[in-house]
Amino acid sequence: MEDQVIKLTQFSEGSGCGCKIPPAVLDSILANRKTVDLLDPKLLVGNSSKDDAAVYQISEDLAMINTVDFFTPIVDDAFDFGRIAAANALSDVFAMGGKPVFANAILSWPVEKIDPLLAGEVLEGGREICHLAGIPLAGGHSIAAKDPIFGLSVNGIVHPKNIKTNMGAREGDLIYITKPLGIGILATALKRDKIKSADYASMIQHATQINTIGKDFGNLNFVHAMTDVTGFGILGHLMEMAEGAGLTANIQGSGIPLIDGVQEYISQFIFPDNTYRNWNAYSSKSEGIIGMELVKFCDPQTNGGLLVAVEPGFQKEFEAILEKQEQKAWLIGEFYAQSAVSVKVL
Incomplete structure (x- = not known):
């Protein structure tokens, strides 16, 4: 086992958030569940909506956020796998406008096939990201299984008035995204041994960037809604x-940002199979996406950027905060009154 060159991605059919259960199948699973949320008024956000995390009110000025997120390897390097998975899990707390306070690890490892020391490197990667986010990796749970899997259960806090759900957008709100797209495409290029070294470095940079800016957005009354872009692609999360909110998102297709170099891989038809899964799930509720444009709209992201709905009268204030925090963001569209489709690309 010591002499083997282990590529973690050979153990994953779908990389990172691309291994999510398909949207249609997930809807079927949730529709047939035999249990429902308890009628507890303190459960402010539960499974009755498609949000990023659960939120439970503790007191008048304190609510607890809890999320769990894990997946199969998106890269071959164990340490980077741990970093990416941890940053992705933390993102759910930031997407609610909250502050993470501690995390527990979730680890599955095929100890008969892959050196357990590599599992230790995965944990170290997760611990580093938690350290950068200012929280401890407090504990966790592990099992021996056929697939390597890693992620975190994260607990966070937020003032109840500052909770940002994915349902709060209002007509006229501007839509921003805080990261360019293309993680799934680059991960596929890696699995096919087609990725350039510079593009790999760029993928790692974006996939490990922590969405801490979401905590700052939580304090802004003119930010009405927020979510992060993950396995269902920007199209799926815009639809949610x-x-x-009972609205339609009008999107400027030319304004959708891509990571440098990604278009070259699209031109070579290098993108995840799950891109088509997302397209099949969402195409009937969208309009204006032509030909290969579907790839950038449906590419499954891992630790993608935040989608933010901003009251239009506060555009300058919002962009000033972005500049102060040295945070990039792209204005990609607006929310309008509901029409026949959920997302219209212009």
């Missing part, structure tokens, strides 16, 4: 925001 639009449908949750």
Whole structure:
């Protein structure tokens, strides 16, 4: 086992958030569940909506956020796998406008096939990201299984008035995204041994960037809704925001940002199979996506950026905060009154 060159991605059919259960199948699973939320008024956000995390009110000025997120390897390097998975899990707390306070690890490892020392490197990667976020990796749970899996259960806090759900957008709100797209495409290029070294470095940079800016957005009354872009692609997560608010998202297709170099891989038809899974799930509720444009709209992201709905009268204030925090963001569209489709690309 010591002499083997282990590529963690050979143990994953779908990389990172691309291994999510398909949207249609997930809807079927949730529709057939035999249990429902308890009628507890302190459960402010539960499974009755498609949000990023659960939120439970502790007191008048304190609510607890809890989320769990894990997946199969998106890269071959164990340490980077741990970093990416941890940053992705933390993102759910930031997407609610909250502050993480501690995390527990979730680890599955095929100890007969892959050196357990590599599992230790995965944990170290997760611990580093938690340290950068200012929280402890307090504990966790591990099992021996056929697939390597890693992630975190994260607990966070937020003032109840500052909770940002994915359903709060209002007509006229501007839509921003805080990271360019293309993680799934680059991860596929890696699995096919087609990725350039510079593009790999760029993928790692974006996939490990922590979405801490979401905590700052939570304090802004003119930010009405927020979510992060993950396995369902920007199209799927825009639809959740639009449908949750009873609106339509009008998007400038040319304004959707891509990571440098990604378009070259799209031109070579290098992208995840799950791109089509997302397209099949969401195409009937969208309009204006032509030909290969579906790839950038449906590419499953891992630790993607935040989608933010901003009251239009506060655009300058919002962009000033972005500049002060040295946070990039792209204005990609607006929410309008509901029409026949949930997302319209112009």
